[in-house]
Amino acid sequence: MASIPKGSTVVLVGTRKGLYVFHSKDRRRWKLAGRFFEGIPVHNARYDPREGVAWAAVNSFTWGPLVHRSKTLTKWTRGKAGPAYSKKSGWSVAKIWNVVGGGPAAPGVLYAGVEPAGLFRSEDDGDSWELVEGLTSHATRPKWEPGNGGLCLHTILPDPKSAKRMVVGISAVAVFSTENGGDTWKTMNDGMTARWFPDHKPRDIGYCPHKLARDPEDPNTIYQQHHWGVFRWDDAKGRWLDVSRGLSSSFGFGLTVGSEGGSAYVVPLKSDGDRTTLGEMAVYRTRNRGRAWQRLRTGLPRPAHLTILREGVGSDGQDPVGVYVATEQGQVFSTRDGGDHWDVIADNLAPAMSVTASPYP
């Protein structure tokens, strides 16, 4: 298998039937480096250029979940053991939803978010894992219930400036934050909406964050695609602000940020009963922290009733930013000019669950 040239951009597409790795020198012409873990669901995979390694959350229906790693993206090594709960807990890790490096404040650290919801930490690149017990022992844990996608810890946001600080999202439960390295956690729900509650009284859990992303310039600003709205965390006020105005629908799953502060991308979907694009494939972009949204659809198909899942929108961190959208129907759309124009990297892949992208320096 040919190696990926240095200086490329790589796109990792996790699907229900394996992982596809694409690469390009100009982000215009893409080559498939290979398909890996054939037939096995890969919920998330990402290359971390700072660490020089990629990780893949490989969730075998039969043999259980494992994190695999690769420096070349063409040859993968399985971890010696997957994250596991204690026998006495009565839980068993069914899927790994997300694998994320610790970032600049915690080099050499790897985190995995799993189902049933929990956070695991590895300091040996995924060969062994330790449960972050402070989260699983949160007082609300006995009341956590799965949503339609399962009881999954799907987003892990390490703080780039402090190894002690982190935010995680658990579907149908809440957003949680820690400021002491995971020993204790508090919910971050103020301002969020949960229309299934019978009244507007704030609750500790029962919210439904679908995806979170941290602003690239201001780590205290976090964007959230929620079940009912897109929100921005206002750290000064300590609450979420609804920034859904201007979107074709407040419902959706995927979310990513651009390379410039204040920029974010979402793909609205039609309601939780339909979960498809609203007749056309359109991406919405904000460049002012959600105050206004632009509908982007040049090069995107219409009519289109596509489903984009919670890991289905990613960006490559370059300037101008490349944004990538992978669909459950097997397409991967990309832009290399921040969203003004879109192309198709691939069509007719297996159903996509995730897409990530980064430089391959």
Place this chain on the structure above:
Amino acid sequence: MVVDIFLPAALREYARGASRVQASGRSLEHVLADLDRKFPGIRQRVLADTGQIREYVVVFVNGDQVTDGEPARVPVKDGDTVHIIPSVAGG
């Protein structure tokens, strides 16, 4: 108690490609623990975190399917054969 274990294709990479290996113990739990000492990580592919046989894994001892999910309650003796098989499921 030494038993012969037949591995499915998906798990042979743990055993450097071998389809048949040996492990010791007086119960299936002990045998899998010994197997894991020889081939680290393989036990977790067969057993869930709860210690029970994974939902879509089937284990046979001397040709009889293990129906008790608790491997500690499955005795084995010298010369027994253990087959580990992915169940016929999925799509």
